[in-house]
Amino acid sequence: MTVKTRFAPSPTGFLHVGGARTALYSWLHAKNKGGEFVLRIEDTDLERSTQEAVDAILEGMTWMGLAWDEGPYYQTKRFDRYKEIIAQMLAEGTAYKCYCSKERVNELREAQEKAGEAARYDGKCRDLAPRDTDEPYVIRFKNPKEGNVEFDDHVRGHITFSNHELDDLIIQRTDGTPTYNFCVVVDDWDMGITDVVRGEDHINNTPRQINILKALNAPIPEYAHVAMILGDDGAKLSKRHGAVSVMQFRDEGYLPEALKNYLVRLGWSHGDQEIFSEQEMIEMFSLDAINKAPSAFNTEKLVWLNQHYIKTLDPEYVAEHLVWHMNNQNIDTTNGPALSDVITALAERAKTLVDLAASSRYFYEEYEEFDPTAAKKHLRPVAKEALVLVQQKLTETDDWSDESLHQVIQDTADQLEVGMGKVGMPLRVAITGASQSPSLDITLRLIGKERAIPRISRALEFIAAREAAQ
Incomplete structure (x- = not known):
């Protein structure tokens, strides 16, 4: 069976460095197995999704060289398919209409929390006879009440959830739009996804999704839930730590090879090797070698790798990336030596392409004054x-x-x-x-x-x- 992975970001912001690492791991696993990599844009959050964010994701993926074999698919263009599956589930009795008001559900949750219980829907509408009414309703998945959901995670090992802990998940809202967990299941099934690599924050979604897949008689993918990335202070990586957007790293003068090499090692290892060509990454990568502990972002190490790639990559290739920074600093490279020759001369001293551009100015224009x-x-x-x-x-x-x-x-x-x-x-x-x-x-x-x-x-x-x- 051909391995097929996917990267499925929500277009509500830029391509975060954590998402970029997930995409890289998914891409490498597919390439390592001679499989295919799918890009899917999960844009069902209509209020927060923007075209600008879609463009930022595509730009970041392209800059990193993570070419997709299929897609990008957009969930908003698949609503007819989701409705078809929901109608099928209603007919088969694996889903039901729930007429409970938001007020009732909120009161139920508050009572459960006061009693120290986990908040979950109590199944009031689960076995109602069909009725002809104009009352608003959601559609819920009829989750099994007995037994467990078990799966072997490539990073976490064997994981078990009791079905008793899972309530009947809403799969369609009152306005008729499908929900995240349901769309993911249908998409992974339709697209033939065999291996799901994603962040550990999705672990609790996995048993729900597996149960829906079982209800549809669909194959269950293999899962690998990757630990989060921390800042160098041990807190979850955020904007206050500096660059967290992939394109911000581009803007700060990093080569995509340096960022890819850094991210692949941020949670995965192969002996003591630190520097990997793309081909080495593909040949050596394994989901089972991903560390389950969170990894701390170390900017100094990224800078070291960037210096290495500036010095060792073909100057003509580095020039393709440097020219953006030259233009950004208003340096006219048409009036002076070949940019690749300047890179060869300056590479030993440069930490970033921003540095390289700034230090090359005197080759192309007169300096304003002596230091x-x-x-x-x-x-x-x-x-x-x-x-x-x-x-x-x-x-x-x-x-x-x-x-x-x-x-x-x-x-x-x-x-x-x-x-x-x-x-x-x-x-x-x-x-x-x-x-x-x-x-x-x-x-x-x-x-x-x-x-x-x-x-x-x-x-x-x-x-x-x-x-x-x-």
Whole structure:
């Protein structure tokens, strides 16, 4: 039998990082088994569901590279199917109309709570004879009164619920709309879902859904309920911990490979291995290796992984993601070196793509002013002779290769009988505006002769003004 998993978010907000991990686990399990992955949008909450949230979910899934084989399916487009199944259940006696008012149900719940009992519907309408009336009603599932619901969870192990603890679930509201637990059952059945991976907050829904599936003579999927993600303070991950939306991680400069690698390890492991290619994740992933304990989000570890991927992925690929950040920082990449070359030069120092974009600005546009600390330390009158000489040599050479540029700096230092730093540091501040950059030969080559020479002149003017002010 082909394994088929699904990710079924409600479009009431962005794609949360917890949802993204669930989607990743579902996707990996399907790929590991050579199966299929379904995307389903559970939009029956008409008041809270928005198209903006749907778009955010699709954008987040696409950015993470979690391509779906089927879908997206929308529950709001399947209402006729739900009504068909409910009519069938009414006819077969596995569901019934309940005419109890909200007031009666609320009073019942309050009385049960005062008595220290679990709040549940008492089944008053369960065995009523059919009646012809205009009274409003809901439709409830006739849950078995005896026995247990048992299932083996891939994460939690063997789980048992007593049917006595479960009341008769509402499957259709008074306005005729179906409820969440019922729609999920019909969808999983119709879509041939064999394995359900979802958050542990759904564990209590599982026995209800299994009983409905049994009433429909539908196959029961296998289940894996994943623990929640905590913040680094031990509390449930929330907005106050920083980025919790997938696209917020994109905005903060993380590569999808880094986030995927981080999320797969946030509750799953394979020995001591920390870094996984996508293919390794697919080959090694197992639902049975998911940890049942909650996992704490560690931003430092995510940053470490992001640095790794910035340094090791193909610069051309990184450039595809970096260009968004360059545009976001209003840096025109059409006027300067190839972005992949800049990435190769700067990757060792960059923690995020936001950092990478900011630190590459001087390759594409003139800096507004010298970094005050760097200028004070390195653009002093004593540096003038070195800058004049190196500018002269750079002007005279047409060989703008790394080797040639390195030799120019070396020859200048030799001629002045000073260390390389006495030439290199003033030159670095002159051409970048600051004291940090890749090696000078690479930096000069990428900036280019037409920009580098005038920048040295600007530094010499700065030194002259400084001299005049003394």
